[in-house]
Amino acid sequence: MTTVLVASEVKKTFIMHMRGGVELPVVANVSFSLKAGSCAVLGGPSGVGKSSILKMLYGNYGTDSGQILVQHHGRHVDVASASPRTVLEIRRDTIGYVSQFLRAVPRVSALDVAAEPLLIRGVSQAIAHQRARELFAELNLPEKLWSLPPATFSGGEQQRVNIARGFITDHPILLLDEPTASLDAANRAVVIELIARKKAEGTALLGIFHDHDVRNAVADHVIDVSAFAAGKAAA
Amino acid sequence: MSHSDTLEALAAAGIAAPVKPLLSVEGLTRVYGKRIGCADVSFDLWPGEVLAIVGESGSGKTTLLNCISSRLTPTCGTVHYRMRDGATADIYKMAEAERRYLMRTDWGFVHQNPIDGLRMTVSAGANVGERLMAVGNRHYGNIRNTAIEWLSRVEIDEDRVDDQPRTFSGGMRQRLQIARNLVTEPRLVFMDEPTGGLDVSVQARLLDLLRGLVSDLGLAVIVVTHDLAVARLLSDRMIVMKEGRVIEAGLTDRVLDDPRAPYTQLLVSSILQV
Numbered sequence: 001m002t003t004v005l006v007a008s009e010v011k012k013t014f015i016m017h018m019r020g021g022v023e024l025p026v027v028a029n030v031s032f033s034l035k036a037g038s039c040a041v042l043g044g045p046s047g048v049g050k051s052s053i054l055k056m057l058y059g060n061y062g063t064d065s066g067q068i069l070v071q072h073h074g075r076h077v078d079v080a081s082a083s084p085r086t087v088l089e090i091r092r093d094t095i096g097y098v099s100q101f102l103r104a105v106p107r108v109s110a111l112d113v114a115a116e117p118l119l120i121r122g123v124s125q126a127i128a129h130q131r132a133r134e135l136f137a138e139l140n141l142p143e144k145l146w147s148l149p150p151a152t153f154s155g156g157e158q159q160r161v162n163i164a165r166g167f168i169t170d171h172p173i174l175l176l177d178e179p180t181a182s183l184d185a186a187n188r189a190v191v192i193e194l195i196a197r198k199k200a201e202g203t204a205l206l207g208i209f210h211d212h213d214v215r216n217a218v219a220d221h222v223i224d225v226s227a228f229a230a231g232k233a234a235a
Numbered sequence: 236m237s238h239s240d241t242l243e244a245l246a247a248a249g250i251a252a253p254v255k256p257l258l259s260v261e262g263l264t265r266v267y268g269k270r271i272g273c274a275d276v277s278f279d280l281w282p283g284e285v286l287a288i289v290g291e292s293g294s295g296k297t298t299l300l301n302c303i304s305s306r307l308t309p310t311c312g313t314v315h316y317r318m319r320d321g322a323t324a325d326i327y328k329m330a331e332a333e334r335r336y337l338m339r340t341d342w343g344f345v346h347q348n349p350i351d352g353l354r355m356t357v358s359a360g361a362n363v364g365e366r367l368m369a370v371g372n373r374h375y376g377n378i379r380n381t382a383i384e385w386l387s388r389v390e391i392d393e394d395r396v397d398d399q400p401r402t403f404s405g406g407m408r409q410r411l412q413i414a415r416n417l418v419t420e421p422r423l424v425f426m427d428e429p430t431g432g433l434d435v436s437v438q439a440r441l442l443d444l445l446r447g448l449v450s451d452l453g454l455a456v457i458v459v460t461h462d463l464a465v466a467r468l469l470s471d472r473m474i475v476m477k478e479g480r481v482i483e484a485g486l487t488d489r490v491l492d493d494p495r496a497p498y499t500q501l502l503v504s505s506i507l508q509v
Contacts, residue, residue: 055492
């Protein structure tokens with residue numbers, strides 16, 4: 001299986017200038033790789049830095065040092081040092097991300113929220129909306145919600161819009177931040193099925209799952225983030 | 236192999252053709268006597284990219300915007316713009332007439348207060364049509380039809396085309412100003428606090444409209460705002476200014492979610508949660 005992402009010796013510290021410059025070490029020495037067609041899971045207790053790692057891979061958090069090499073358009077690009085323009089291009093074509101919470105935009109319908117990643121890649125609105133409707137139907141999102149802005153949806157409904165948005169493209173790498181946290185058992189099963197399909201298509205997935213059943217059903221291997229805990233690395 | 240063949244081969248290999256920036260700002264500085272308006276600002280803007288300039292009042296955002304858009308002469312520094320013919324020109328070395336033509340056609344400028352960007356005593360249709368006449372359109376029927384089409388794109392009813400903007404609400408005036416700017420299909424639009432002074436529901440509608448127009452038309456935009464939520468919604472990249480200098484720059488969500496500079500952390504932590 002092809003390696004599509006390699007993180008090596010990635011380090012992250014928050015410096016809180018509002019509190020007199022106190023340093024908050026998050027992770028250090030983060031090193032792992034992701035392979036096409038498999039699903040890795042970030043493990044470890046809350047607050048150990050799992051979400052921060054996903055956010056660094058997506059370019060949403062900066063890194064202090066280390067490299068995050070991604071196979072992008074047939075070459076290797078370091079997300080940690082890439083220009084904003086390159087990071088945007090990587091997000092458009094190579095790395096997809098299902099965030100924990102949906103950031104709702106006023107007046108934009110659920111259908112448009114889910115279809116957007118296809119639209120920015122130049123897919124026609126008709127096809128993008130069709131794909132979004134198929135995913136909504138599969139995720140049991142009530143049809144009467146599809147044309148409404150998701151701001152007033154329940155947590156589980158918003159999460160399903162977010163999942164549809166993340167799964168709608170064929171990005172080679174997909175990051176999942178607790179995508180099943182607010183879902184009932186039936187919809188968790190749908191997400192497990194969607195992940196299995198992505199794996200079969202050759203996508204490399206990296207996720208955070210607190211739900212044991214989901215984790216056991218999807219994980220090919222577990223990356224123990226406590227090993228990268230900043231305190232440990234300093235010792 | 237011809238140039239176009241090479242580009243096709245690159246495209247086939249999944250490599251984007253090398254594109255030059257639309258706008259290159261280098262070392263731009265404006266001083267007012269001993270006070271600094273903006274100092275040593277440099278960045279590139281690419282076609283279709285939206286850049287937000289944020290910072291509190293007096294941080295030099297508007298001075299910078301005016302220096303880039305040739306409304307205020309900088310003390311030193313350069314602004315290069317890639318013209319429609321592909322040639323790059325230093326906008327402060329252009330003839331005045333050429334620069335004015337550029338501003339009327341390939342650039343737009345949306346003011347915070349629509350009164351500064353509209354003619355309040357001529358009709359809405361004439362406000363839009365005027366920019367078309369500036370680029371050489373003379374056929375009254377065509378100009379009127381294009382004006383009506385643009386009014387509908389900015390959600391203004393056709394039956395208001397003959398009304399003067401002084402009879403419009405604040406939100407409608409701002410939408411009219413946007414139509415007036417976009418009718419000549421500019422490639423670069425400057426916006427100074429475009430949603431300032433509007434109440435939140437009107438602001439949401441305007442932001443939604445702007446987002447749609449920017450992506451449909453592939454506009455490059457430089458938007459000055461003190462509202463970080465507006466910056467997050469509209470922009471790809473942002474620069475944070477304080478006392479005339481850039482203190483942090485990067486991808487918009489990176490700057491807002493992982494702010495590094497003490498001042499950016501202060502700004503982000505000062506946002507009120509609803």
